[in-house]
Amino acid sequence: MSEDSQAAGRNPARTLAQKVWESHLVRRAVGEPDLLYIDLHLLHEVTSPQAFDGLRQAGRGVRRPDLTVATEDHNVPTDSLSGPIVDAVSRLQVETLRRNCADFGVRLFPMGDQDQGIVHVIGPQLGLTQPGMTIVCGDSHTSTHGALGALAFGIGTSEVEHVLATQTLALMPFKTMAVTVDGTLAPGVTAKDLILAVIARIGTSGGQGHVIEYRGEAIRALSMEARMTVCNMSIEAGARAGMIAPDDTTIDYLHRRPYSPSGPRWDEAVVRWRMLLTDEGAVFDKEVVLDAADITPFVTWGTNPGQGAPLSANVPDPAEIADPVERAAAENALKYMDLVPGMPLREVVVDTVFVGSCTNGRIEDLRAAASVLRGRRLAEGVRMLVVPGSAKVRREAEAEGLDRVFTAAGADWRFAGCSMCLGMNPDQLAPGERSASTSNRNFEGRQGPGGRTHLVSPYVAAATAVVGRLASPAELAPKSG
Amino acid sequence: MQQFTVHSGRAVPLRRSNVDTDQIIPAVYLKRVTRSGFADGLFASWRRDPDFILNDPRYDGASVLVAGPDFGIGSSREHAVWALQDYGFRVVLSVRFADIFRSNALKGGLLAAVITQSAVERLWELVEADQSTPVTVDLTEREVRCGALSVPFEVDDYARWRLLEGLDDIGLTLRHDADIAAYEFRRSNLFPAVPV
Ligand code: SF4
Numbered sequence: 165m166s167e168d169s170q171a172a173g174r175n176p177a178r179t180l181a182q183k184v185w186e187s188h189l190v191r192r193a194v195g196e197p198d199l200l201y202i203d204l205h206l207l208h209e210v211t212s213p214q215a216f217d218g219l220r221q222a223g224r225g226v227r228r229p230d231l232t233v234a235t236e237d238h239n240v241p242t243d244s245l246s247g248p249i250v251d252a253v254s255r256l257q258v259e260t261l262r263r264n265c266a267d268f269g270v271r272l273f274p275m276g277d278q279d280q281g282i283v284h285v286i287g288p289q290l291g292l293t294q295p296g297m298t299i300v301c302g303d304s305h306t307s308t309h310g311a312l313g314a315l316a317f318g319i320g321t322s323e324v325e326h327v328l329a330t331q332t333l334a335l336m337p338f339k340t341m342a343v344t345v346d347g348t349l350a351p352g353v354t355a356k357d358l359i360l361a362v363i364a365r366i367g368t369s370g371g372q373g374h375v376i377e378y379r380g381e382a383i384r385a386l387s388m389e390a391r392m393t394v395c396n397m398s399i400e401a402g403a404r405a406g407m408i409a410p411d412d413t414t415i416d417y418l419h420r421r422p423y424s425p426s427g428p429r430w431d432e433a434v435v436r437w438r439m440l441l442t443d444e445g446a447v448f449d450k451e452v453v454l455d456a457a458d459i460t461p462f463v464t465w466g467t468n469p470g471q472g473a474p475l476s477a478n479v480p481d482p483a484e485i486a487d488p489v490e491r492a493a494a495e496n497a498l499k500y501m502d503l504v505p506g507m508p509l510r511e512v513v514v515d516t517v518f519v520g521s522c523t524n525g526r527i528e529d530l531r532a533a534a535s536v537l538r539g540r541r542l543a544e545g546v547r548m549l550v551v552p553g554s555a556k557v558r559r560e561a562e563a564e565g566l567d568r569v570f571t572a573a574g575a576d577w578r579f580a581g582c583s584m585c586l587g588m589n590p591d592q593l594a595p596g597e598r599s600a601s602t603s604n605r606n607f608e609g610r611q612g613p614g615g616r617t618h619l620v621s622p623y624v625a626a627a628t629a630v631v632g633r634l635a636s637p638a639e640l641a642p643k644s645g
Numbered sequence: 646m647q648q649f650t651v652h653s654g655r656a657v658p659l660r661r662s663n664v665d666t667d668q669i670i671p672a673v674y675l676k677r678v679t680r681s682g683f684a685d686g687l688f689a690s691w692r693r694d695p696d697f698i699l700n701d702p703r704y705d706g707a708s709v710l711v712a713g714p715d716f717g718i719g720s721s722r723e724h725a726v727w728a729l730q731d732y733g734f735r736v737v738l739s740v741r742f743a744d745i746f747r748s749n750a751l752k753g754g755l756l757a758a759v760i761t762q763s764a765v766e767r768l769w770e771l772v773e774a775d776q777s778t779p780v781t782v783d784l785t786e787r788e789v790r791c792g793a794l795s796v797p798f799e800v801d802d803y804a805r806w807r808l809l810e811g812l813d814d815i816g817l818t819l820r821h822d823a824d825i826a827a828y829e830f831r832r833s834n835l836f837p838a839v840p841v
Binding site for chain 1: 660661662663665667668671672673675676677678679680690713714715718719720721723724726741743744745748752753762801802803814817818821824825827828829832833835836837838839841
């Protein structure tokens with residue numbers, strides 16, 4: 165997509181990302197950013213109020229309310245849906261979104277609605293996310309939607325206002341990067357372990373300026389929801405977006421979703437979706453290859469998602485890191501995390517376990533956690549929160565009896581929202597508390613001031629809850645009954 | 646948007662890499678529905694440490710932040726830019742910025758300029774030796790100057806032009822309204838729509 169790579173040799177073969185980009189060009193002029201049309205604009209309460217205010221001040225409207233959808237997710241309490249939000253400031257933000265959606269004619273899925281949920285969970289679930297679309301949201305994990313072959317990326321609030329007013333964005337073309345994962349993942353190794361291993365390999369800026377296309381046998385073998393987990397964390401590798409070319413898995417997933425095309429339009433859409441692949445011979449600006457067989461359950465030990473290691477490894481020794489900046493970062497991280505070099509990661513004692521978020525809050529994630537917890541109890545002193553990514557995920561889980569598995573094990577079963585992923589609502593870590601979390605960011609204080617976060621897969625989260633230390637299901641004693 | 650041509654001010658050396666936007670402004674401070682009033686949230690948890698650089702009175706009133714690599718990673722929150730601006734910063738210098746942060750900054754009139762890591766380190770040393778040393782950031786010349794030091798910085802041409810002119814993005818795009826309408830006319834009708 166970068167003009168260099170295109171000019172070089174005038175290669176007619178194009179990557180998936182280039183195809184989607186070029187089919188959305190409203191205008192291209194030398195020395196200016198491309199003007200790109202946006203097919204779907206998702207909104208939530210945190211990053212939109214100032215954008216709507218900007219529209220009001222300029223006397224502008226929303227150009228395409230029919231391509232704009234809002235949900236309440238970041239601030240909503242997850243312990244109860246009854247009654248108003250207790251925190252006055254959170255309440256104001258949610259009420260502001262409601263008023264803005266009413267004033268500008270935007271469809272909103274509010275708390276209590278059967279389709280409410282985390283913005284990146286509900287888009288695919290409703291069939292609003294489809295291959296070949298451009299999708300934006302004032303939220304960096306918009307990359308999630310790329311799992312279906314959409315070009316989806318996070319934007320800031322000024323850009324939210326720009327899209328509301330014009331349904332376009334002015335952008336310099338992104339570069340492209342291929343991350344190919346060959347081979348087969350071992351049993352118990354998940355998409356989360358895969359993406360944490362990718363980020364540890366390429367670093368938090370490894371994807372900077374690029375759209376990552378995930379390819380290869382191991383990616384093809386992933387379910388649709390697992391692909392969302394992978395694309396979700398593209399931003400943690402610094403990338404603008406992550407994409408996976410649509411295939412039968414994608415098409416099966418979209419069949420009969422509320423906003424999927426139906427009748428003859430379905431057939432027409434499927435024909436188009438099947439053309440959305442990177443051409444043979446297309447050149448990526450950057451390429452990385454991993455072997456799935458090398459990937460094992462993976463956890464983070466530091467304070468950025470690139471600071472991760474296999475669960476079977478020890479806490480690294482900063483003294484062995486050659487790069488002085490990296491070394492200083494590792495020293496700071498270990499100090500904050502209160503870990504000593506050389507300590508086995510399996511000995512790290514955890515007090516809180518969080519299963520949820522737009523990374524791992526879908527039904528397959530809850531099934532994975534429940535499969536470990538069935539017939540087991542949480543370790544003494546461990547609290548565990550299970551927060552479904554959407555109201556629909558919650559209903560599905562309850563229909564399958566997963567909620568009873570969680571509560572019987574001693575976990576808290578919650579309503580849908582972002583919850584402890586970022587601790588904007590009351591679900592937070594106390595200072596010094598340590599969590600194993602299926603979310604996506606282990607930044608200092610992300611889950612509450614002074615809180616310490618280890619990013620893990622749903623299997624590792626559940627096993628950790630049972631043992632009270634970072635653990636994988638393979639280490640658990642056979643079930644009692 | 647506020648215009649930017651040349652800025653001179655004192656600088657703060659922030660010797661940290663991977664400064665994420667959750668550090669720049671923690672989530673609990675994101676609940677305001679206005680564009681201002683975020684200064685209190687800037688680096689809120691670090692500021693609780695009396696040794697944190699912004700608590701050193703010698704750097705009071707500084708307006709240029711000189712940071713380690715990978716500044717602004719993580720969440721897309723534009724509040725990070727607003728908090729830096731509310732606190733008084735007009736420029737951030739680093740060898741590498743996260744994409745969304747940089748885009749948000751340049752749109753909001755906060756100059757996020759890329760200099761080499763050795764230039765970052767020279768600036769850290771100069772400013773730490775004498776906190777009152779002014780740092781000049783000249784967008785016209787694309788140059789950072791401090792005492793005898795003069796280094797170029799990178800910023801893309803288009804963003805530079807918009808900053809120099811103080812132009813509003815939406816206004817610029819609306820000049821192409823006819824192109825947008827033409828695209829809408831030829832756009833596939835297979836994509837979903839959500840009538841209210
Ligand atoms: S679950 Fe976490 S990462 Fe995902 S949208 Fe919510 S706050 Fe952001």
